[in-house]
Every structure is written in C-alpha cells, then in structure tokens.
Amino acid sequence: MKYTLSFRIWHWLFAVVILGLLGTVFLRKTFLSYKANAEILMAKLSDMGNDITIEDAKILAKTIRDNMWEWHIILGYALAALVIYRIILFFVDKSKRESFSSLSLHKKAVRSLYYVLYATVLFMSISGLTIYFYEYLGLAKETAKQIKEIHEAAYNIILVFVILHIVGVFIADAKDENGLVSTMINGKTKDNFK
Ligand code: HEM
Ligand code: HEM
Numbered sequence: 266m267k268y269t270l271s272f273r274i275w276h277w278l279f280a281v282v283i284l285g286l287l288g289t290v291f292l293r294k295t296f297l298s299y300k301a302n303a304e305i306l307m308a309k310l311s312d313m314g315n316d317i318t319i320e321d322a323k324i325l326a327k328t329i330r331d332n333m334w335e336w337h338i339i340l341g342y343a344l345a346a347l348v349i350y351r352i353i354l355f356f357v358d359k360s361k362r363e364s365f366s367s368l369s370l371h372k373k374a375v376r377s378l379y380y381v382l383y384a385t386v387l388f389m390s391i392s393g394l395t396i397y398f399y400e401y402l403g404l405a406k407e408t409a410k411q412i413k414e415i416h417e418a419a420y421n422i423i424l425v426f427v428i429l430h431i432v433g434v435f436i437a438d439a440k441d442e443n444g445l446v447s448t449m450i451n452g453k454t455k456d457n458f459k
Pocket of ligand 1: 279280281283284375382430431434446
C-alpha cells in the first residue's frame with residue numbers, strides 16, 4: 266500500500282476544497298465583479314425609469330456578490346480543518362514515502378513544490394482567518410487590509426501549483442509513471458496492480 270485510505274481521503278477532500286476556493290475567487294473577479302455589475306444594474310434600472318447613483322448600484326452589486334462569497338469563508342473553515350488533518354497525518358500516517366535524499370532530481374523538484382504549497386496553504390488559512398476575525402483580534406482595519414493584499418498575492422502561488430500539479434500528474438501518468446493517478450485512488454503501489 267503506497268497511500269493509506271486516510272491519506273487518499275485527505276487528498277481528494279483537499280483538492281475539492283482548494284478548487285472550490287479558487288472557484289469563489291474566479292466568480293468574485295469575473296461574473297460577480299461588483300464594478301462590472303454596478304454598471305449593468307445602473308444601466309438596466311435607468312432603462313426602466315429608475316435612476317440610481319453608481320454608489321447605490323455598487324451596494325446592490327456587492328450584496329449579490331456577498332451571498333456567493335460566504336462560500337469562501339465556509340470552504341476556508343474546511344481548509345483550516347484539512348490543514349489540521351494533514352498535520353495529524355504527518356505524525357501518524359503510514360503511507361510509503363522515500364527519503365528526500367534518495368529521490369531523483371525531478372522528484373526532488375516535485376517534492377519541493379509540495380513543500381511550497383503546504384507553506385502557502387498554512388499561510389492562506391492563518392491570514393484568511395485573521396482578516397475575517399480582525400475585529401475580534403483587535404487589529405486595525407488598515408492592518409487587515411495589508412494582510413488581505415498578501416493573502417491575495419499568495420493566491421497566485423496556489424493557482425500556479427494547481428495548474429502545474431494537474432498537468433504534471435497527467436503527463437507523468439501518460440509517460441513514464443503509468444498508474445500514478447490510480448495510486449491516489451486505490452492506494453496500491455504500481456507493482457501491485459493486477
Ligand atoms: C483533480 C485532479 C488531481 C489529480 C488527478 C491529483 C493526483 C495526485 C497524485 C497522483 C499525487 C501523487 C503524486 C506524487 O507521487 O508526486 C498527488 C499528490 C498531491 N496532490 Fe493532487 N491531484 C489532483 C488535484 C489536486 C489539487 C486541486 C490539490 C490542491 C492544491 C492537490 C494537492 C496535492 C498535494 C499537496 C499532493 C502531495 C501529497 C503529499 O505527498 O504530501 N491535488 N495528487
Ligand atoms: C487556498 C486558499 C485560499 C485562496 C486561494 C484565497 C484567495 C483569496 C483572494 C484572491 C482574495 C482577494 C479577493 C479580492 O479582493 O479580489 C481573498 C480574500 C479573502 N479571503 Fe481568501 N483565500 C484562501 C483561503 C482563505 C481562508 C482559509 C479564509 C478564512 C476563512 C479566507 C478568507 C478571506 C477573506 C475574509 C478575504 C477578504 C474578503 C473581503 O475583502 O471581503 N481565505 N482570498
């Protein structure tokens with residue numbers, strides 16, 4: 266057994282939650298962008314004979330966006346729980362893992378990318394919860410804003426990782442690591458495939 270059941274369950278829950286979080290960011294920046302929707306609302310309402318100011322249109326657009334954005338927070342809590350789940354796995358999991366020094370250069374690069382991802386996810390969870398609870402934590406709004414800027418910048422690392430990771434495992438599985446994706450589904454070492 267290469268990956269234990271608990272590790273595989275963790276991986277797929279983690280994948281779904283991260284993709285969900287990226288989905289909420291995508292919607293916030295595209296279809297639910299308050300600036301674009303404020304323009305649309307203002308123009309449509311004007312056609313209907315109701316002139317509203319751009320400020321009011323932005324309030325309406327943000328209200329619609331906020332219903333979706335709640336999912337960023339819900340999935341954010343799920344992510345924080347999965348970070349704790351992964352830390353527990355680090356101490357108790359029996360999945361088979363080669364030592365870093367025994368890996369080929371390519372595998373060392375892949376493993377290093379996972380370390381970068383883990384560090385970034387840890388940062389995203391802590392910074393996300395900090396922005397959300399900044400008042401309870403006694404932080405100034407300005408400080409919360411600055412943390413948000415870094416939270417937003419670090420999002421790019423997650424985005425790049427997810428693209429590289431998915432493309433990478435597909436290429437590896439198709440070329441010289443046949444069955445790699447299956448190992449994350451059935452847990453078996455490739456030699457045990459029947
Ligand atoms: C949806 C398509 C995905 C597939 C087919 C997939 C498949 C895999 C496979 C086969 C591995 C083991 C690769 C290896 O031995 O290096 C792996 C590891 C990993 N995947 Fe994915 N993955 C997917 C999505 C994701 C997403 C969205 C994330 C979230 C960021 C993610 C995070 C990870 C991490 C952190 C590891 C390393 C686990 C460790 O060894 O500590 N995966 N994935
Ligand atoms: C991989 C995980 C995450 C990613 C990729 C991510 C991404 C982002 C991005 C890009 C923004 C800026 C949105 C914008 O202003 O256009 C943002 C804001 C925010 N995120 Fe996250 N985030 C993650 C995890 C979390 C977590 C765990 C929480 C905590 C519950 C959280 C809470 C927040 C909050 C409160 C904001 C500020 C929203 C606002 O200004 O109204 N995020 N996130």
